[in-house]
Amino acid sequence: MVVLLAVVVIGGLVWLMRLKRGGARADRARTDGGGPGLPDRPFGGRRVSPALMSQGRIEVRGLTKEYRGVRAVDDLSFTVEPGRVTGFLGPNGAGKTTTLRMLLDLVEPTAGTATIGGIRYADLDQPIRRVGAVLEAGAAHKDRTGRDHLRIVCLSAGIPLARADEVLELVGLGVAASRTFRGYSLGMRQRLGVAAALLGDPQVLILDEPANGLDPEGIRWMRDLLRTLAAQGRTVLVSSHLLGEMAQLADDLVIVAAGRLAAQGTVASVIGSMTWLSRTLVRTPELEKLAAVLGGDAVVTPAGDGGAYIAGADAIAIGDAALRAGVAIHQLVTQLPDLEGAFLELTAGKAAIR
């Protein structure tokens, strides 16, 4: 009995010493290390190698998720390229979160595949060294400090504990590292989520509504951070229902509505593809005569100050018609829809609650 007790106690002491040694190693790393350095190594203009490109590419093919007969995500396919910020846009309930969770192997797809660099998330070697994810702002134990929350992730992933302090400084939470999560504002919680995503210095970043609850200064910080990370050659996929934010942040867009792909491409190409939404501003002294020669397809709406918007006929058709009718044209401007117009048109009628 005594021998057994002695063995258990000695085993416990050895265990504790090992833990302590790990901590001491981490402390050494902290004192030896320099600063976090994200902004010190600007990546602008640096060419991303083809190998890095393919490693960081997110590919979603025919992804489908059915919950009790309702298709939350329906045959969704898109590609996200490295070195760019891709906005994943859709109204609430469009299936954005479900898609991101399928990408991270948290939700099992009913059909289709989602891969990062051609590999399923679950099959990645050391996944958090490759992919960083921000899923929910409230995802930490309320009684735990920000530093401990990150250290637990470090410990699980085999990353030195000192890395927790580096990323806390990086996201501006250094002073709040020892405070419990309960005392964090929503903005601080978002920053802690971003810090956790950056722990493994990943090539790919996936963020679900990271701007939610941030004040204007916080939104600007997030925008600058994500743009810097993309400029370093990383893949940044960020979901949002905030259009204004996306217009300023994203290079590419993936727009979903009712679980289906509504549009994909660069911001300009998505807007540009919607020529049927474009209209032409015309100024002419003989508007009625011009309208008459344009025919029934063209819809003319007065613009107020003597001009008119014409939809259903592009600038070339209007110019040709005016020439034929001998009508003078003082101004002819094609107006493309803005992102908000495109988004609302693409997602119109696809109610969030299905």
Place this chain on the structure above:
Amino acid sequence: MTALLDSAALDQADGTGTTLARLLRAEFMKLRTTSAGWLFLTGFIVFTAMALTINGFGNYSLLHPEQGLVSAAQALAQTAQARSPAGVATMAASMMTSGQLFGVLFALLLGVVIVTSEFANQTAAVTFVTVPRRVTVIRAKVAAAACCGALFWLAGTVMAAVATPLFLYSQHVSASLAGWTVTRSVLLNLLAFVAWGVFGLALGAVLRSQMGAVVAAIVVYAGSFGAILVFTALYNLFHQGWMLGAPVIAPAVASEVMTTSGQAFPHAPPGWVGGVIMIGYTVALVAGGIALTKRRDVI
């Protein structure tokens, strides 16, 4: 991939140790950095101290039967029985496992909390994104729950190992704590603590809801003893002999049968039957918890 962020710490990342060992250390850190584990341990120590005191008084009354309650001859016989080597060994064994009957509840509930707090605090997604190998994550949690059970046992046994010789010495009786009767009880006690810790963990993995799993754990444990009443009533109606031993199918009764050196209740089956049933339930629950965790979406 080359590190795009300058990081002294990441440069030193070695990734040594197996994923299971790293996850187990992370589970201990989770327990150390929140209050639940400490509260359970403190509660258990206070409870064990109370149980030791009550047990001490009980044993004192065995050694010193009150005249008037029993006849002088009976008192003499009882004292002689209690002071015999076998009597003292049984007494020492019961003191060394003081509070075991309800002490294992602390291990059971901590096991529940280890897994359900992940869902209650929405950290399950962080855990599974960090290590997508879900079976390994659950295995680490099972190991953590087993270690917590063993730690509770160790705390209780150390307290008892201090109190028991003091009590025996004060009563001028002696028993070797290394004797087989005591050692057997103490080891079976360890098995019970470990099994209940893992049982709680697996129950939490199956149910996920913290409140639901805590209530279910208490109902399973306390309700088990109702099985004795139910089967006694059934025996009175149908007079089938097997009904008297049947309560052992309830987990807490099985555990009690396993750890009791004599008969846990009249007509109780031998201890190994209780052990097999208790371990069977635990293994089945762990298998169910792993299968469900593998299959279920984390939302």
